[in-house]
Amino acid sequence: MSDRGGWLKIAGLGPGDEALITPEVSAALADATDVVGYVPYVERVAPRPGLVRHGSDNREEIRRAEQALRMAAEGRRVVVVSSGDPGVFAMAAALFEALEEAAPEWCAPDIQVLPGISAMLAASARLGAPLGHDFCCINLSDNLKPWALIERRLQLAAEADFAMAFYNPRSRARPEGFGRVLRVLRDACGAGRPIMFARAVSTPEESIRVTTLGDAVPEMADMRTLVMVGSSQTRWIERGGMPWVYTPRSA
Amino acid sequence: MSDRGGWLKIAGLGPGDEALITPEVSAALADATDVVGYVPYVERVAPRPGLVRHGSDNREEIRRAEQALRMAAEGRRVVVVSSGDPGVFAMAAALFEALEEAAPEWCAPDIQVLPGISAMLAASARLGAPLGHDFCCINLSDNLKPWALIERRLQLAAEADFAMAFYNPRSRARPEGFGRVLRVLRDACGAGRPIMFARAVSTPEESIRVTTLGDAVPEMADMRTLVMVGSSQTRWIERGGMPWVYTPRSA
Known part of the structure; x- marks a missing residue:
C-alpha cells in the first residue's frame, strides 16, 4: 500500500485477551491512522502518537461505517474494530450495507476484512467442544428482525438437532x-439438554456455567454472555468443578 | 505450569497464513515437547531442538488423541494441532471422545483448548460478510453420519433461511x-441463490469463486474447499473481479 492511498480494514479483536488477537490485526492497528468502533472496543487499542481513536455509541453502526468509508476515501488508514470476529454479528455486515448505499467516490479505497476469534469459538474452547458437530449460530436480538422469525429458527434448529450458539441473549430493553x-427450547429439546453460559470469556470478568434447560433461568445471561445449547448427542465429562462438554463427531 | 507437570493443549493453527495464528497458540508451540496431528498440519510447525513432531494419517483421530493423552500423562508438554479452530470439525471432539473412554490415569493432565481462526471465518472475511446474520455450519462428510441426516439438515437449514457454511464437501471416496x-439446495433455495467456494484461504493456493446454485457444479469443490451458501437476504456488490458478498444484519 502506498503512503498516499487510504485503506479500510474491518478487524476482529477477539473476545478480550490480547493473546487472542491475530498478528494480522496487530499489524493493521500498528499501521493505522484512525481506529473506529464502539467505545469499549476502541478503548482496547492502546493510544499512541499518530493514531486517532473514534469511539461511538452502540447501535450507531451505519453512521460509524460511513465515517470509516469517508476517512479511507480521504486517504486515511482506518481500522474498524469489532469484538470477536467482524463477520459474526459485528461491523462487517454494517460496513457493506453502508458501502452499497454510499456515494461512488467512497468505494475507491482498498477494503479488507481481517478475521478474529469469535466469542463462539472462545467459549467453545473453554467448555471443551460443544460445537464439535453440526451447529447453528443465532442472534437473539429482535432489534432488526421480528420475534416470530427468531422463534421459528429456534424450532427448526431443534428439529435439525443442531448444537446452537446464541449471541445477544438479553438486554435491558428486552x-x-x-x-x-x-x-x-425446553419444549423442543427437553429439560435435560445441556445449556452453557459463557460470560466475558478470556477477560478478568470471565464466568462459565453449565446447567440444563430445566434448571436455566433468564438471569443467567446478560449482553456479555454467549449462550450455547447442545444437540441431542452432546455429553459431559466430570472433572471436579466445571465439566467438559462436547458434541461427538458423529450424528 | 511446573517443569515436571505434563499438559495437553488442543490448538488451532488457523487456515494457513502465519499471521492468523494467535499469540496464545504460538506460545504453546514454543513451550511444547511434542506436537501431534495430521501430517500436513504437523509440518506447519517448524522443527527445533527439543520438539518431537508426531505426524499421523487422516482418519486416525482417536488413536492420535490417545497418544497425546498418554504422553501428557507421562509428563510431556503436548500440543495437538488442527487446521482452523480445533472445536469446529477438528481434533477437540475426538480428544474428548478418547478422554471419556480413557483409563483414569490419563485424565490427570492439565487439558486446555486454544481457539483458532476457523476456515469459515477466514473465508467469510475474504468474501465480505456472507455469514453476517444467522447461519449454520454443517460437515458434509458421511463418514460418521448417515446421508439422510445430512439431507434433512440441509432442508431444515433452508427452511430456517440460514446462511450456511459447509466443511468437507467432497472427497475421492464420496x-x-x-x-x-x-x-x-437448488430445490430448496432456488437457482439464483449465491454459493461461494473458498479453497485454501490465506495460502498460496487460495482460490475463491462466487456463483449461483444454478451455475454451481460439484467439481468446483474439493476437500480443501469451504463452501458457503447465502440466505434469501444475501446480496453482492460488484467491484470488478470478485464481488463482495454480504448478508445484512436484519432478517
Missing part, C-alpha cells in the same frame, strides 16, 4: 425475550 | 455426495 427463548 | 447436496 428483558423478557430470553425467557421466551428458554421456554421454546 | 464423489457423488456433493452433487446431491447441490440438488437439494
Whole structure:
C-alpha cells in the first residue's frame, strides 16, 4: 500500500485477551491512522502518537461505517474494530450495507476484512467442544428482525438437532425475550439438554456455567454472555468443578 | 505450569497464513515437547531442538488423541494441532471422545483448548460478510453420519433461511455426495441463490469463486474447499473481479 492511498480494514479483536488477537490485526492497528468502533472496543487499542481513536455509541453502526468509508476515501488508514470476529454479528455486515448505499467516490479505497476469534469459538474452547458437530449460530436480538422469525429458527434448529450458539441473549430493553427463548427450547429439546453460559470469556470478568434447560433461568445471561445449547448427542465429562462438554463427531 | 507437570493443549493453527495464528497458540508451540496431528498440519510447525513432531494419517483421530493423552500423562508438554479452530470439525471432539473412554490415569493432565481462526471465518472475511446474520455450519462428510441426516439438515437449514457454511464437501471416496447436496439446495433455495467456494484461504493456493446454485457444479469443490451458501437476504456488490458478498444484519 502506498503512503498516499487510504485503506479500510474491518478487524476482529477477539473476545478480550490480547493473546487472542491475530498478528494480522496487530499489524493493521500498528499501521493505522484512525481506529473506529464502539467505545469499549476502541478503548482496547492502546493510544499512541499518530493514531486517532473514534469511539461511538452502540447501535450507531451505519453512521460509524460511513465515517470509516469517508476517512479511507480521504486517504486515511482506518481500522474498524469489532469484538470477536467482524463477520459474526459485528461491523462487517454494517460496513457493506453502508458501502452499497454510499456515494461512488467512497468505494475507491482498498477494503479488507481481517478475521478474529469469535466469542463462539472462545467459549467453545473453554467448555471443551460443544460445537464439535453440526451447529447453528443465532442472534437473539429482535432489534432488526421480528420475534416470530427468531422463534421459528429456534424450532427448526431443534428439529435439525443442531448444537446452537446464541449471541445477544438479553438486554435491558428486552428483558423478557430470553425467557421466551428458554421456554421454546425446553419444549423442543427437553429439560435435560445441556445449556452453557459463557460470560466475558478470556477477560478478568470471565464466568462459565453449565446447567440444563430445566434448571436455566433468564438471569443467567446478560449482553456479555454467549449462550450455547447442545444437540441431542452432546455429553459431559466430570472433572471436579466445571465439566467438559462436547458434541461427538458423529450424528 | 511446573517443569515436571505434563499438559495437553488442543490448538488451532488457523487456515494457513502465519499471521492468523494467535499469540496464545504460538506460545504453546514454543513451550511444547511434542506436537501431534495430521501430517500436513504437523509440518506447519517448524522443527527445533527439543520438539518431537508426531505426524499421523487422516482418519486416525482417536488413536492420535490417545497418544497425546498418554504422553501428557507421562509428563510431556503436548500440543495437538488442527487446521482452523480445533472445536469446529477438528481434533477437540475426538480428544474428548478418547478422554471419556480413557483409563483414569490419563485424565490427570492439565487439558486446555486454544481457539483458532476457523476456515469459515477466514473465508467469510475474504468474501465480505456472507455469514453476517444467522447461519449454520454443517460437515458434509458421511463418514460418521448417515446421508439422510445430512439431507434433512440441509432442508431444515433452508427452511430456517440460514446462511450456511459447509466443511468437507467432497472427497475421492464420496464423489457423488456433493452433487446431491447441490440438488437439494437448488430445490430448496432456488437457482439464483449465491454459493461461494473458498479453497485454501490465506495460502498460496487460495482460490475463491462466487456463483449461483444454478451455475454451481460439484467439481468446483474439493476437500480443501469451504463452501458457503447465502440466505434469501444475501446480496453482492460488484467491484470488478470478485464481488463482495454480504448478508445484512436484519432478517
